[in-house]
Amino acid sequence: MLFDALRRDGFAFVTADVMQPLLQSCGDLSDWKAFADSWSMLGPDPYLAATGRLRRRRHATYRATPHGDVQAAPHQPHYQALRYNTLQGDIERWFEPIDAAIASGTSLRTILAFCNTFFSSLAPEVPQWHVEVHQFRIEASIDAAGEPTPEGSHRDGVDFVLVLLIDRHNIASGTTTIHTPGGTPLGDFTLTHPFDAALLHDPRVFHGVTAVTPLVPGEPAHRDVLVVTFRANAAGA
Incomplete structure (x- = not known):
């Protein structure tokens, strides 16, 4: 069972044939095409300097009551402490907000509902x-x-972290690797099909993804993912 796997191992790889029905048990995916197409509207990551053109992103913030409502929060910066992100830690990073129609759309709301139910149970x-x-x-x-x-x-x-594959086009590799805090390998897998997913208990495991390269040189090549993170807040924070 997925719940037991995450509690036991600190991570789980979920294939699309399992993940999509899990999401649909929590809501509607009727706008999925528009949701997936919105990755073509992402702006460049301005914090990656010379390599920024290779990573595009948008960002949104919500607050959630366990097993209850998930509500949009005001647009705000993304912040990670240096001990978690040695490349870009200890700075407030402002990214373009997720398009309003996507942020309030059925697919993203369904994904958030699943995460809230699942992570709150853990x-x-x-x-x-x-x-x-x-x-x-x-x-x-x-x-x-x-x-x-x-x-x-x-x-x-x-x-907790959910990494959900939206699309991959003309790329090789992109393998997710999982390690203990001491560096011992725990597993690896590749998100290959839309709805393939990784679920992580972040305090227990480290994760990374290998570089992606074009299968056919000269043609567009990209890997699209949605990352959702849940962090405990004190009540009223």
């Missing part, structure tokens, strides 16, 4: 969740591989 003591949603497009070219995790193997500094 941590029943949490009174309130701080939720962040990231749309990522990693691009690759014949001249430069795309780096899904330029900071290397890392933790996000949250409680």
Whole structure:
């Protein structure tokens, strides 16, 4: 069972044939095409300097009551402490907000509902969740591989993480690797089909993704994922 796997191992790889029905048990995916197409509207990541053109993203923040409502929060920066992100830690990073229609659309709301139910069941003591949603497009070219995790193997500094594959086009590799905090490998897998997913208990495991390269040189190549993080908040924070 997925619940037991995450509690036992600190991570789980969920194939699309399992993940999609789990999401649909929590809501509607009727706008999925528009949701997936919105990755083509992402702006460049301005914090990656010379390599920023290879990573595009948008960001949104929510607050959630366990097993209850998930509400949009005002647009705000994404912040990670340096101990979690040695490349871009200890700075407030402002990204373009997720398009309003996508942020309030049925697919994203269904994904958030699943996360809230599942993660709240794993941590029943949490009174309130701080939720962040990231749309990522990693691009690759014949001249430069795309780096899904330029900071290397890392933790996000949250409680739980969902990584959901939206699309991958003309790319090789992009393998997710899981390690203990001491560096011992725990597993690896590749998100290959839309709805393939990784679920992580962030305090227990480190994760990274290998670089992606084009299968056919000279043609567009990208890896699109949605990352959702849940971090416990004190009540009223």
